[in-house]
Amino acid sequence: AQKVTQAQTEISVVEKEDVTLDCVYETRDTTYYLFWYKQPPSGELVFLIRRNSFDEQNEISGRYSWNFQKSTSSFNFTITASQVVDSAVYFCALSGLIQGAQKLVFGQGTRLTINP
Amino acid sequence: DAGVIQSPRHEVTEMGQEVTLRCKPISGHDYLFWYRQTMMRGLELLIYFNNNVPIDDSGMPEDRFSAKMPNASFSTLKIQPSEPRDSAVYFCASSLTHYEQYFGPGTRLTVT
Numbered sequence: 001a002q003k004v005t006q007a008q009t010e011i012s013v014v015e016k017e018d019v020t021l022d023c024v025y026e027t028r029d030t031t032y033y034l035f036w037y038k039q040p041p042s043g044e045l046v047f048l049i050r051r052n053s054f055d056e057q058n059e060i061s062g063r064y065s066w067n068f069q070k071s072t073s074s075f076n077f078t079i080t081a082s083q084v085v086d087s088a089v090y091f092c093a094l095s096g097l098i099q100g101a102q103k104l105v106f107g108q109g110t111r112l113t114i115n116p
Numbered sequence: 117d118a119g120v121i122q123s124p125r126h127e128v129t130e131m132g133q134e135v136t137l138r139c140k141p142i143s144g145h146d147y148l149f150w151y152r153q154t155m156m157r158g159l160e161l162l163i164y165f166n167n168n169v170p171i172d173d174s175g176m177p178e179d180r181f182s183a184k185m186p187n188a189s190f191s192t193l194k195i196q197p198s199e200p201r202d203s204a205v206y207f208c209a210s211s212l213t214h215y216e217q218y219f220g221p222g223t224r225l226t227v228t
Contacts, residue, residue: 035216045207045219091159103172104149104217106159 002027004094006107013082014115021077021110023092029053033102034068034075035093039109045091051075082114118142120220122208128226134196137223140189141210149217150183150193151207159207165191198227 003026013019025034036048049059051068059066063080079086089109095102121140129135141148149164163173168185176183180199185191195202205224209217 037219042221043205043224044221045209047216047218050216102211102214102217103161103164104159108158 002029002032002094002096002105004092004105004107006090006092006110008110009108010111010113012113012115015084016081018078018080019082019112019114021079021090021092021112023075023077023107025073025075025092025094027094027096029096031096033095035095035104036066036075036077037091037093037106038088039091040088048077079112082112084114084116087112087114120208120210120218122206122220122223124223125221126224126226128228129198130228131199132197133227134194135198135202135225135227137193137206137208137225139191139193139208139220141191141208142218143189145210145212145218146188147211147213147217148185148191149209149211150191151209151219153205153207153222154203162193195225198225200227203227 005024008022032053034051038046038048049066056068065078067076089111091109092107093104095104120142123138146167150162151159152162153159160175162175163183164171165185181195183193203226205222207219207222209219211217
């Protein structure tokens with residue numbers, strides 16, 4: 001069975017601090033995908049990144065960066081120089097690939113609060 | 117380009133009533149997913165379609181729930197009869213084969 005664990009239920013930091021959100025996953029699949037989604041207070045789910053299991057290169061997008069380590073089954077997300085607008089619930093998700101579809105298994109989410 | 121569209125955004129109904137949630141996927145996407153989000157259970161996949169055909173409905177909680185996709189641009193999730201424990205936010209998402217899912221804004225359902 002697939003499982004995603006986001007051990008940090010809530011994180012609160014002051015604006016401009018760096019913050020890392022942890023994600024640990026379990027799967028028996030050799031090919032799988034990892035995702036991060038953002039859910040701001042307005043409620044929609046916003047796609048941030050997708051990474052496949054064969055690509056362990058870290059990725060940076062502006063103030064966002066992701067660290068994928070298969071050896072520890074982790075896919076952590078770092079926000080550099082956080083801003084109030086980064087306040088949201090962040091979900092890590094995992095999927096295998098069944099018939100071309102990615103059946104997402106979500107973690108419980110980490111509520112991030114950036115204080116001014 | 118328009119994203120995934122869901123209606124209504126909010127629905128309040130009484131126990132026992134029929135509820136129909138609607139979704140229009142992103143044009144050209146061949147997969148459509150229905151999820152439910154609650155505080156207790158988080159985000160759960162209910163059912164998904166490929167080219168309008170239901171592929172996996174193992175997440176549908178019980179026979180009171182049904183979903184249809186009569187064409188590539190429309191899907192419904194129906195609850196009949198509704199119960200207070202069905203109160204949740206229901207999300208629709210769509211994707212291209214092998215690609216990430218894009219979510220609609222959700223429908224917040226309250227059953228009293």
